[in-house]
Amino acid sequence: MYRLIQRGQDGVSWPCPKDMPPLIHQLLTRRGVASAEEARAFLHPDESQLHDPLLLSGMAEAVSRIRRAKENGETVCVWGDYDVDGVCATAILMLFFQSMGLNCFHYIPDRHAEGYGLNDGGVREAAQKAALLITVDCGISCAHEIETAKSLGLDAIVTDHHRPGDVLPGCAVVNPLLGGYPFDRLCGAGVAFKLVHALAGLDAAMEYIDLAALATVADLVPLTGENRVIVSLGLERVNRAPRLGVKLLIERAGLSERAISAGSVAFQLAPRINASGRLGDARRALRLLTASDAGEAAPIADELEQENARRRGEEQAIVNECGKMMESYSLLDHKIIVLCGAGWNSGVIGLAASRLVQEYHYPVVLLAEEGGVCVGSCRSIPAVDIFAALTSVADLMTRFGGHHQAAGLAMPKEHLPAFIARLDEYLAAHTQPDDYIPELEYDLDWPLNRVTENAVRLMDRLQPVGFGNPSPAFLARAAVESARAVGAGGAYLQMQLQQADARIQGVCFGQGRLAQEIAGTTRDLLYAPSLNEWRGRVSVQCEVKNFLTEPLPSVFARFNDKYPRYLRAFLTEVLYNTELNSPVARAGAVSRDELKRWLEASPQGTLIAAATDDGARALLAFLEENGLAARADAFVGRWCADRTAMNAVCLCPRGEPVGRWRHIVLWDAPPEAFGPLPDGPLSLGPHRAENSWLNDPPDVDALRRMYVSVRRFAASPVSRMTLEDLERDAARSGGFDEGAAFQMGMAVLCRMELIDLDPNEARLSVPPGRKASPDDNALYRRLRIIADYAAKKE
Incomplete structure (x- = not known):
């Protein structure tokens, strides 16, 4: 079950400019673009669309303190995080501070030993060498640790994009969610990029636009507004002149001959960077992204390639174990899936949680338990604010933080039963049953004869696409002329689709098992058109996202x-x-x-x-x-x-x-x-039911006549392909109707052992000299119960 929703139904109507293709106009309107001026900005993102960084709360104070650190020769500690966003944000500030001659070092906590954000031990270590602590992609929920830093004589600046709690850190806080900044969906590296912009101007910040773009795509912030500008300009830099570490990642991913898109980053490059912190030391990814020597960088890229492969194996193992747990997990009794496993890798459970959300359309919390402590990753559905849900059970956790759709936490294992019960109670009070119905979004009803190479190339003007600016999706009703399972293990479908005079190749990933079911049928499709380039030839194809449920x-x-x-x-x-x-x-x-x-x-x-x-x-x-x-x-x-x-x-x-x-x-x-x-x-x-098979089981007399007829029929056996053929021929030979009554009679005679009937191989024989009474047979009595039930009036 799902809700089919056309995007932008409440959008503002505006006339299509003469120089704009109608298809682009329609797609932009569906994306909330409300005027020709907004459309030009959307289609042509440039530096002029970036906001003044000093509009960010706390930015002026942060800039002043960093400049004072430079003037006084102070040392700065950049405290980062272990995911793509945190590593890229750390890289931006480290590279920039080094370029301006500022003494600096970084601190990225160990994911498994320290967890997310600031911790007292790390802060004390930083205070021994630094006079100023600057956080990136973390810190907003670390008021206590900031107070610890201040007590040690360590000034602090928090740059973060996560949701603030009730108490803000007692220092300069740069966060787009505070103070009315024009665009509040920057990622951590985006905030770091704005900090460089404020310190040294836009030209200086543009040296790091590629790192900000990688993080923006990887952190699943919407690719709209300022993020669209950052990603567009950053990908342009990656494709024109990638920095050494990024170039090596591209090579390891086998993408050297292709243009790097937001999709390439999300599904190819980002997982390799993330593998560093998920399975080991995230500082390796930082060294790779900041490296200038190929001899130093190449072995790191090789190492991350191997770890990414290992990560995939660990992720699949956790997903498989979760699948077994779900066999006994009653979703009817819960509003959230909470599973806990000993020995799970806390750096991988977030990925597994995302896959469970896709499969069940439920918010999911996966907990890795070790030594009586549970470290968890949460992923959610659009209607459930997982951060708000966690806030309702904050007293059960030692730490937590995150966004509307994703969060992390830690808590003692003994709190787990109360954690589950109270989350269920909270969500029962703050959600509606229909919130758990998945939604499928599309742009337009678009027949297959409009899927041309020119139309697909026009749609590229919407790039970069991803979260918040999805690839165009269309509806069409088409005949599936042929379908076959292809790929490793028959994992995906390859189809020939036909609608009116249009024939087009179709693919559907992960649904190879449907080949036999859909071949020869006419179906409503949710699809995304694309180009298939093979040996110099270009053809259009449809990637089928969903076979819609028939009305x-x-x-x-x-x-x-x-x-x-x-x-x-x-x-x-x-x-x-x-x-x-x-x-x-x-x-x-x-x-x-x-x-x-x-x-x-x-x-x-x-x-x-x-x-x-x-x-x-x-x-x-x-x-x-x-x-x-x-x-x-x-x-x-x-x-x-x-x-x-x-x-x-x-x-x-x-x-x-x-x-x-x-x-x-x-x-x-x-x-x-x-x-x-x-x-x-x-x-x-x-x-x-009236006049149905329920009302008409064979009686004793009918069974006698069937037996005589079947015995005669079996005396001259003929090879038959199916049970249906056998029953049809046997019925006709005795003058019986070949319907349900005869089918029931044959089964009763078989259960009475008066005939030997193999329903799988369609073989029939009649052993000699056997006798039995129908009243002693369980199937016959069962059919009489069914008939008696059907005879009763409503």
């Missing part, structure tokens, strides 16, 4: 059109299932009104199963009449496999159920009419 009426129509086929497969599983479901007496009943309330109250927790075409028609009418068609996804011929237990309707479902629901409603049939059922409380639905 309920469409799914029900497909079910009714092919009902005999779905019913046969459904009955085969039901009839040859050796484990019979619980009797009717163990399931309660639910009224239409009560079912309506369940669906209205939450998009999560209710699963409805129907076993007949009559029941399906009645169920669709019920949902549409009550405005509930958008409150559940529909599945035909299979159970919904969803551990988040979003509301679902399953028609003639087969297979192994996955997930646990709060309510499982058997709309038109008792438990005995289904194969294996999902986990959760069962309720009998309000509908009674």
Whole structure:
């Protein structure tokens, strides 16, 4: 289940300039651009769009103190952080201070031994050599440590971009979230860049624009406003004249022959820089980014390449372990996923948390436990402010800090039960059930015949794209003429898409398992167009981001059109299932009104199963009449496999159920009419099917006649490919209708051991001299229970 949202529906309409392609005008409007003047600034970012750095709170005081340190020959300690943002911010100030002849050294805490931010031990060490402490990408939540520094005679300047707490450090604080700065979404390195701008002018700051750009992309701040300028100009520098360390990273990533984009930074370069602090000493990445000697830098780049590969392995191992934990984790009972593992790498759990957020669309806290202390990384969904949630349990933690969508923390392990319970309580009071529905955003309905090389190249004018300025996404309805799984382990789909007179190649990453299901179907697609360059030839292709869920009426129509086929497969599983479901007496009943309330109250927790075409028609009418068609996804011929237990309707479902629901409603049939059922409380639905297979099981006389006919038929065996072929031919040979009643009769005769029938290999034989009574057979009795249930009126 998801909400499909068109971007910028509340955007301001403005006329398209004559020199602007209409497609660009439409896409800019969707991104909130409200005038031709704003559009020109968006499409042509330049230095003039950077704000006066002295508008930042505390900047004038910081500049004055640093200049005084230079004049007095004082030593400065730059206290950084171990991620890309912190390392790049440290590099900017270290390189600049060295260029101006200021005595300086850096301190980057060990991620595993010291954790994030300032600590008393490190501050005492810095105070032995420095007169001024300057933090980058940290410090806003370290009022106590700043007081420690001051008590040791160490002046301090905090430069940070994280959210401030209730108490600010007692020193100059430079933070775009304070004081009304025109753009409040700078990253830590962006703030460091502005500090250099204020100290020495824009030309001096532009020497470090590439480092600020790397950090801006990596730290997932929005690529709008001033950040868009920083990243645009910084990537221009990277592609024109990369500094040595960045050049070596590009080579190790195999990107030397390509233009470096924001995507290249996010998925190729940033993970290599981050690997330094995640698995070891972040100072290695700092040495690489500030190096001027290839002999010194190359071995570091090689080392980070190896560590990034090791990081991927550790991350996957944690994700796999989390997957096993989630099998017993009831999302219906929690508003947040909190998992704790001994031996997990605290430098990698944030990446694993991000992947769990993508999979479950829940806020996630992963905790690495060692020696009774839990160090955690948090990632969240748009509707949940994880920093605010942590603030509500601040008394349980020894430290925490972060943003709306990401945070870090540490706490004693014994506080974990209270931590989980209070977070659930807080989020239950501060979120709505619909907040947990994922959102899919798109720009325009865009048919495939408009996907041309020229159109794709026009869209490049929106670069850099990423967080806050996503790649253009479009909707189209297309026929999937062919689909096959390709890549390592069949990981992704390669498709031929067709719409009207347009045919285009399509790819869908991570969905190779869908090849058989979607081939030959017509689907609504959410896609992003791109160019595929191969051996000098350029062609357009569509990267399919999502196969949109069919509207309920469409799914029900497909079910009714092919009902005999779905019913046969459904009955085969039901009839040859050796484990019979619980009797009717163990399931309660639910009224239409009560079912309506369940669906209205939450998009999560209710699963409805129907076993007949009559029941399906009645169920669709019920949902549409009550405005509930958008409150559940529909599945035909299979159970919904969803551990988040979003509301679902399953028609003639087969297979192994996955997930646990709060309510499982058997709309038109008792438990005995289904194969294996999902986990959760069962309720009998309000509908009674008429003229369905439920009403017409074979009686004793019919079974006798079937047996005589089948024995005659089996005497002259013919090779048949499927159970359906066998049952059809056997029915016709005896003058029977080949429908559900005969299928049920064959299964009963098989269970009575009067015939030998292999449903998998479609083999039939009749052993001689056997006798049995249907009344002694469990399947026959089960079919009578089903018929009695169906005969009762609502």
